[in-house]
Amino acid sequence: MSLVSVSDLLAGRRSDDHCVAILDGRRINLSRFRSDVFHNAEWLSDRSVRRGAVVCEHGYWFIVGILALLKTGAEVILPPNAQDGTLRSIAGDVDAIVVDSESAVVPKRSVLQSSSEEVASFRTDFKNGCIHFFTSGSTGETKVVKKSIAMFEREASVLENMWSAELQKVPIVGTVTHQHVFGMTFRIVWPLTAGRPFHSEFHLAWEGLHAQLDGPTMIVTSPAQLTRLGGLAPLAENNRPRMIITAGSPLPPEAARDSTAIFGCAPIEILGSTEAGVIAWQDSGAGSAVWRPFPTVEVEANAEGVMLLRSSHASTPGWSLQSDKIQLEGDGRFRLLGRIDRILKIEGKRVSLQRLERELCELTWIKEAAVVGLGGSRPYLGAVVQLSAAGAVEIERLGKFRFERKLRRELSSTEDLAVLPRRWRFVDFMPMDQLGKRRVSDVVTLLEQNE
DSSP, rough: OOOOOOHHHHSSSSOOEEEEEEETTEEEEHHHHHHHHHOOOHHHTTTTTTTTEEOOOHHHHHHHHHHHHHHHTOEEEEOOOOOOHHHHHHTTTTEEEEETTTTTTOOOOOEEESSSSOOOOOOOOOTOOOOEEEEEEEEEOOOEEEEEHHHHHHEEEEEEEEHHHHTTTTOOEESSSSSHHIIIIIIIEEEEEHHHEEESOOSSHHHHHHHHOSOOEEEOOHHHHHHHOOOOOOOOGGGOEEEEEESSSOOHHHHHHHHHHSSSSSSOOOOOOOEEEEEEEEEEGGTTEEEEEEETEEEEOOOOOOEEEEEESSSSOOEEEEEEEEEEEEEEEEEEEOOOOOOEEEEEEEEEEHHHHHHHHSTTTTEEEEEEEEEETTEEEEHHHHHHHHHHHHOOOOHHHHHHHHHHHHHTTTTGGGSSSSSEEESSSSSOOOOSSOOOOHHHHHHHOOO
16 A cells, blocks of 8 residues: 555545544544544644644543644644653643643643544644754753654655555554654554554563554554563464564663564664654564664764754754764664763863763673753762662672662772762662653652662
């Protein structure tokens, strides 16, 4: 089935009984989808909503809300999360917060409604519609990235050209939220334009997704979730996915092996960003750390080895500087060498947070570490640490206070005492968002909590 733009889809390029989504086990056809978009656009227009935030539990109502707002010419805001404080902070900048549940307790709530009447095909030009995403760079500073439906459609075209033959018409299931670029691209827009039904729910637990499987699918997930497959039995052959797509952070080799054993296929890793969309991919089963850019993406390195990128679906036209150091391998392929260092001044001394994290992880007692700046105008460092098995034994033997002193003593061999972490938190799991990414704000919150 050929790719169809969202505008053409609503204008009748597919039959009215074509299945768009699966919601609570029910198949939603194109006629219902079109009617829901039209009905809610009229309703939001009557309420003079010119700038609306969309926060929906279900992927189906998420895309209905976005398209309804865009049809009215309104700007769409996708908050970085649905926490009460976040929604309160943006309420003053929007006319409505669009949700899909009557039980949602949010300011300026506007609940999407199912249409009771069918509407005829209609055409809306979504090319210039603006969707605001929020992201943070290596410093944790929040920035707004503006994207259009056309950018997502160009991205979907690249993905479809690569993998349509393998996927054919299988439905899409997932364990990542649609509220971020990765989930919106792979769980919603690509299947919508390619003619594959998407399951509206996303599952935080694998048991829920397993119960949803009924034949071949494509699974959209994250490395964080693929590291938590313990106890799952291998899928029956008739329920094995055609493809597993994962993104957000590196996939550990052991997680790739476990995934292959359970699902019957090796995950495909996607490298991308909110600004650039998809950049490159690699097959986790190939045992190679070399990334292959997508056909419409050009990758170069500047004099410092930092990635330069040009892409037809990026939010920035022309060449743009990324946040990764790379080593070019020929034919456009490359290896990742890490993010650009995050630098802070502590008591007048420059310190690389990334270097401190690496040095901590080189210690036998530490599995993973995150270092951040605290203290406002008088900054100091804090560290959240996930211990290794040896570390768990050592902290039990020494106690927390003496163990912290031991870590500082080890670091002092290469770092000035003034820049070493003063606050520590030892955790069983590192804080990560739904895509398996570590956010500075989550690390800071953890360090500021009382133990």
